[in-house]
Amino acid sequence: MPESPHPPPQPSDQPPQDPLEEELVAYLDGELPEDEARQMEQRLAADPELRRRALLLKKTYDLLDYLPLPEASPDFTTRTLEKVPALRSAAPSSRSDAAAVRQAIPSTSQPVVMAATGPLLLPSTRWLAAWKQLWIAALCLTLGSLGGYGLLTWVLSAPSPSPRPSASDEPSLTDHRLIEMLPYYIGVDDLSFLLRLAEPEYFGDDPLVEHGISRPPAQMEGFEPPSSTTFAQLVEEFRRLAPNRQAALRELDRELFAQDPAEREYLLRILEAYALWLSRLAPDQRRFILSAGDTAQRLQRVREIREQQWLEALPVEQQKRIRSLSTQERIETIRRLKRHETDRRESWSFIRRHAEEIAANRIPWPFHDEALRKVVVEFARQAFQLDEPGKERLTANERQRYVAALHTAEQAGGSAWFSYGREVYNLSRKYERFLLPPPRSQPVLDHTDLGPAARFFEKGRAQAVTAPFRGKWPEFALAVLDYSNSLPPTERPKLPPLGPARLEELREPLRRVIEQELWPKLRPREREALTAVEGKWPDYCRELRKWAALHDVSLPGIMLPGSPRHWETLYGARLPGPGAPPGLKFPPFPPPIPNRK
Incomplete structure (x- = not known):
């Protein structure tokens, strides 16, 4: 019978390695792929015996931190690597290389923010990621001469302490x-x-x-x-x-x-x-x-x-001036200074974030779509009541800035729409309290619409507080509600429904969008939260808007047209990328257009 070219495998002196133990060691060393690491964490959470084995392995590794490092001869590394050929490439080629490796190994004494994804690296095993094979080989040789094999065997076979600590005492x-x-x-x-x-x-x-x-x-x-x-x-x-x-x-x-x-x-x-x-x-x-x-x-x-x-x-002189004011004046001055500071910071941050698009004269979302652009301009006209004398919501300065931004964008085009978009976004956030849908029936606009409560609001302080808002929706209804809520419960008048507080009370197309687009996206607890405020105005409408923004649904008439997430990403105060709400990215930009002369 011809002799086989491959010698038969020799029996090993080592016991066969347990595949589960190999997987645990890889997990502790941070070498498992992300999905396998997550699976291992789930298994550890569900299996007390597996957790015990993992903790025992970890304690074994922890001993490496306490064992003294022997003084090695100058040729120790070379002789060790000759005995373990597969590890030659791991040896540093020079003193500078060794220093670089040492610098790359993180300190185990500092608290570390864990990576957003990836396996869990325990503090006492981090340094093993780079050196574990070389150190284990060297450690085995050293322990052999020091009788350490018995120590290592004792650690591996040592039973868990009894009684075992409770879950609150021993962290998992x-x-x-x-x-x-x-x-x-x-x-x-x-x-x-x-x-x-x-x-x-x-x-x-x-x-x-x-x-x-x-x-x-x-x-x-x-x-x-x-x-x-x-x-x-x-x-x-x-x-x-x-x-x-x-x-x-x-x-x-x-x-x-x-x-x-x-x-x-x-x-x-x-x-x-x-x-x-x-x-x-x-x-x-x-x-x-x-x-x-x-x-x-x-x-x-x-x-x-x-x-x-x-x-x-603040500068010393400004501090002195503020401290010289009365308490109320000091509060108002500080509030005004901080508001101006915030406005300047946000404006500069906005320009810095969009510098490339502005320099390339790109039309931003949503104004690159002519149809959506018209819808946004119409929304602003109605939301800010620009064409209704005596009912305008904007101050004179706000109206002037809005008109100028729209005129510049329509004339210059390109990146000029950035300024208009930011103006519309900021104004819609400022006046969001008034962006409430009217009821299907006649809205409450005057004292006569309050039924039996009319008498209460037609005299005294109640009349003085609410009269300036007569004829305005929803300003008048909100003024009535705010004044009523400011009174002790026993003195409040019984008010009629002031606005829509149920789905069937809303007008189209708002009702249809809620039924077909928003409601299917709501989780059970979100539906419960919405149901809990039915019959309460304006809580119901505001709850609708909150969940719509969360699920990226625009509610007609009360929210800016288009994706709420895109509005927040492009024109909001928070940065996109790290810091943007979940799933937010810049919407795609159309190609640059030539600068107009």
């Missing part, structure tokens, strides 16, 4: 990201609190956030917790929290990392800016914020300190 693998993020979550109640922090009056206009498009992912620049704050100490800090606070942090972490990648990156930048700001406060100011009793009080305290910081940043 899925808690590792949360614990690393713990320094960021200081002073954050929940996701709704974080969303409030994203408003311009808090941190939405922070340079760390606003100029973030070209920056790397949020990474807590300048914020360094005490050097003694190790991962183990963060675990202890987490354990000391009350169970309800632990649960709240888990929910915050889960909701934050469930966001769309662009929105998640934006919120991480907000979190970064807030944590950095907190770290720079004086200790008494930091305690003042962290000791707040609830979300509303914490937001109020953040606002107070930021306003004080804003005032202290």
Whole structure:
């Protein structure tokens, strides 16, 4: 029988490797593909025994951090690599290469913002991603001479401590990201609190956030917790929290990392800016914020300190002038200065964002479509009541700016429509309170339309407050409602329906759009929220508009024509890309047109 050219496989001294253990090791090292890592996280969450094995493997890896590094001879690396040929390419070719590799390995003592996507990298195993094979080979050789094999075998076979810690005491693998993020979550109640922090009056206009498009992912620049704050100490800090606070942090972490990648990156930048700001406060100011009793009080305290910081940043002479004013004058002056500052900042940000399109003289969405352009201009005419003397909503300056922007856009064309689009967008946001649909029946325009309540509003202060709005929809109805709500409940008159508060009370085509386009997109809880405000005006109409904007549906007559998301992306204050609402991108631009002479 001819001899086989391939020698028979020799029996191995090593036990066969468990495929599941190989997969766990790859997960702990961050080497699993994204989809497989997610599957492993789901399996870990559902299988206590698998979690126990993973934690045991992690503890084994953690020992590498505590073992002393032996002094190696100069030719140690060469001799080691000769014994492990497959690893020769991993050796640094020069001292500078080795330094570059060391520089690329992140510190395990710093809290790290986890990547938006990808497998979970645990802090104590990060450095193994580059050096694990070389170090394991060297470590095995060293342990062989030191009798370390017995130590390693003892660690691998050691049973879990008994009694086993409870779930609240021993963080699960899925808690590792949360614990690393713990320094960021200081002073954050929940996701709704974080969303409030994203408003311009808090941190939405922070340079760390606003100029973030070209920056790397949020990474807590300048914020360094005490050097003694190790991962183990963060675990202890987490354990000391009350169970309800632990649960709240888990929910915050889960909701934050469930966001769309662009929105998640934006919120991480907000979190970064807030944590950095907190770290720079004086200790008494930091305690003042962290000791707040609830979300509303914490937001109020953040606002107070930021306003004080804003005032202290003004020129000294201006500070003196403001302090010399009465309390009410000081409030109005600061409000006016901040409003002007915000307007200038947003205008400059808008121009900077669209510099390329403006330079290329491109017509922006939606004005590149002539039919949609006409619909927008007609919407503005009706929404701002430009052709109804005595009923105009705009101030004289606003009307002048609007007319000038429209005239320039129609005459010059091209990128001049950017200015008009921003003017329409800003005005529609300012007067959004009045963009309410009229009822199918006669709207309430006068005291005589109030039925038995007419007598109440035809005399005294009620008459003085509401009379200036007679004949205006919905201004008159809103004035009646506002005045009634300002009274003690026992003194309020019984009012008739002031506006549409159910689907059947709305006019066409609004009713049809709600039935055919919006309602099918609503989730069960959103439908419940809408049903809960039926019969309440204007709450019902505003709830409709809120859900329509969320699902990118434009409601005729009460919202700008075209995609609400496109309007927000192009003309809103928030930046597109990181920081834009979920799914937002610039709508496509038509080709550039020649500059008109």
